Amino acid sequence: MCESCGCAVTARHAHPHPGHAEPGSGQAVAVMAGLLALNDAEAAHNRAHFDAHRLLVVNLMSSPGAGKTALLEATITAIGGGVRIGVIEGDLETENDAARIRAKGVPAVQITTGTACHLDARMVHEALHGLDLGGLDILFIENVGNLVCPAAFDLGQHRNVTLLSVTEGDDKPAKYPVIFRAADLVVLSKTDLLAVIDDFDPGRAEAAVRNLATAAPVIRVSARRPGGLQPWLDWLTAELARVRAATPGRASERALAAEYGR
Amino acid sequence: MHEFSLCEALLRQVEAIAAAHRAQRVTMIRLRVGPLAGVEAALLERAFTLTRAGGVAEAAELVIVTAPIAIACRACGATAEVAANRLCCPACGGIDVRVTAGEELILESVELDIADDGAPAAAERKADCHV
Numbered sequence: 364m365c366e367s368c369g370c371a372v373t374a375r376h377a378h379p380h381p382g383h384a385e386p387g388s389g390q391a392v393a394v395m396a397g398l399l400a401l402n403d404a405e406a407a408h409n410r411a412h413f414d415a416h417r418l419l420v421v422n423l424m425s426s427p428g429a430g431k432t433a434l435l436e437a438t439i440t441a442i443g444g445g446v447r448i449g450v451i452e453g454d455l456e457t458e459n460d461a462a463r464i465r466a467k468g469v470p471a472v473q474i475t476t477g478t479a480c481h482l483d484a485r486m487v488h489e490a491l492h493g494l495d496l497g498g499l500d501i502l503f504i505e506n507v508g509n510l511v512c513p514a515a516f517d518l519g520q521h522r523n524v525t526l527l528s529v530t531e532g533d534d535k536p537a538k539y540p541v542i543f544r545a546a547d548l549v550v551l552s553k554t555d556l557l558a559v560i561d562d563f564d565p566g567r568a569e570a571a572v573r574n575l576a577t578a579a580p581v582i583r584v585s586a587r588r589p590g591g592l593q594p595w596l597d598w599l600t601a602e603l604a605r606v607r608a609a610t611p612g613r614a615s616e617r618a619l620a621a622e623y624g625r
Numbered sequence: 626m627h628e629f630s631l632c633e634a635l636l637r638q639v640e641a642i643a644a645a646h647r648a649q650r651v652t653m654i655r656l657r658v659g660p661l662a663g664v665e666a667a668l669l670e671r672a673f674t675l676t677r678a679g680g681v682a683e684a685a686e687l688v689i690v691t692a693p694i695a696i697a698c699r700a701c702g703a704t705a706e707v708a709a710n711r712l713c714c715p716a717c718g719g720i721d722v723r724v725t726a727g728e729e730l731i732l733e734s735v736e737l738d739i740a741d742d743g744a745p746a747a748a749e750r751k752a753d754c755h756v
Contacts, residue, residue: 389652391736392642398635398656398730481627512627515663515730540710541663576696576712576720 402516405484409491409519414610416496419603420504422518424542425526426535427508430552430586432460434526434595435503437586439467441596446603449499451490453482453507460505470494481512484519501603510535514542521606522547529553529563536571544575548582548598555585628668631730632676639735643681648737651682655734657690659727660709666691685735694727 397403413420423431432452439448450471452460461473472493474486487504494502504520506513525546527535530553536543543549549572551565569581582598585591635654643651658664666689673687693706696714703716704725713720 389736390646390739391653391734392646393734394638394642394732395734396638396732398631398638398732401634401637479627479630481630483630511663515627515631537710540712541661544661544712571710573720574711574713576714576722576724578720 399515399517402484405488406517406519409484409488410521412491412496413502413519413521416499417607417610418496418499418502419522419599419606420502420518420520421522421524421599421602422504422506422513422520423524423526424506424510424513424546425508425528425552426510426531429508429526429528429531431505431508431526432463433586434550434552434584434592435505436463436467437592438595438599439464439469441592446599447498447500449494449496449502451482451487451494451502451504453486453505455479455507470499476507480507480509481516482506482518483516487518501599510539510542514545522602524548524550526550526552527568529556529560529565531563533563533565533568534571536568536575540575543572544577546572546577546579548580550595551581551583553585553587554583555588555591628664628672629676631664631669632672635673635732636676636680636682638732639682639685640680642735643737646737646739648681648739650738651685651735652738653686653688653736654682654732655688655690657692657729657731657733659692659729660694661724661727662730664730690733692726692729695725696722697725698722 423435425431435450442448448469450461450464450469452464452471452473453476454460454473455476455478457475458473461471464471472490474482474490476482476486482504496502504518523545525543527549529551532538536549551568554565557563557565565583572579572581580598582594584595635656639651639654658666658669669689670687677683677685694709694712695704696707696712697704698714698717698719699721700719701714701717703714705715707715709727712722712724714722
């Protein structure tokens, strides 16, 4: 895709504008630039690609083991061929998760971050080269399992989804406010286990989310129970329609090439 | 522990600024980091001491300014300082609030040793610039 747009990822938007200092010594130079300005510019570039293809891009975040990959597997099965799905998988090591997704017949690109605890916009951009965006409706980015770092990095996604499995504490949103506050949707996962777990109260979890002054819906899903995904599938359908309505397809890869070209 | 990534981004910005001003070295870097930025100041400082090695900011002091979280309620008009996990309005309990401070992750300013005409700065001049 980037043969057409040039994609020397556009650092030109990201340079802080140096203030003016007189020659001399010990000059204070006012900068006032966001520390993540470069990442944000790269994320905006990713978003432009996504919008050119009228994709819904969802960034999935949670602690390790909250069920992100299982949710995606069940989602692919439930949706069937009706909506074309692609997945970018982020992990420190192994191709395991991408292999699980590919086994479902869906294109998946694995990013192995080595020791990095989060995905950033540049890693996602590189992964996009391994996907045919024109053949997709929804792209899921499964972030590295971590409730701290992924919240700080915009990837170009349209929506953030934070999972909280019922095998974790219902006070997680109070302990990790930044990542739950970033969520457009909070998914309580593995809710089939509520029958045997008596110390997780979904009401308390939702109250802890509400204390972050966010109106993000809190939904309950089970990837293992028939019908357990319905609130999630309904949300995806609504958000896909919303993003499509906001990106009427006037942009194209050619327009991107003009905007971001060499 | 994404503080290393942040430090690398920070030093790229600082080096660009130093180059634009033809500075000999950077003596101070001032950041503003809010509690909702998801960044731990102590970890950032530790990462900085490792990341700055060998560059133009090798001897720079890192000053991190933190500010409390403040909200303004759109429903009742109240303003308040609040905790990171209690962002709703303490006056009316509403969630329709605007966070007015606490999300910052900003490079505010840098202090540079700048030579006239790109020539090395005089020794006495350097001595003046420690803050």
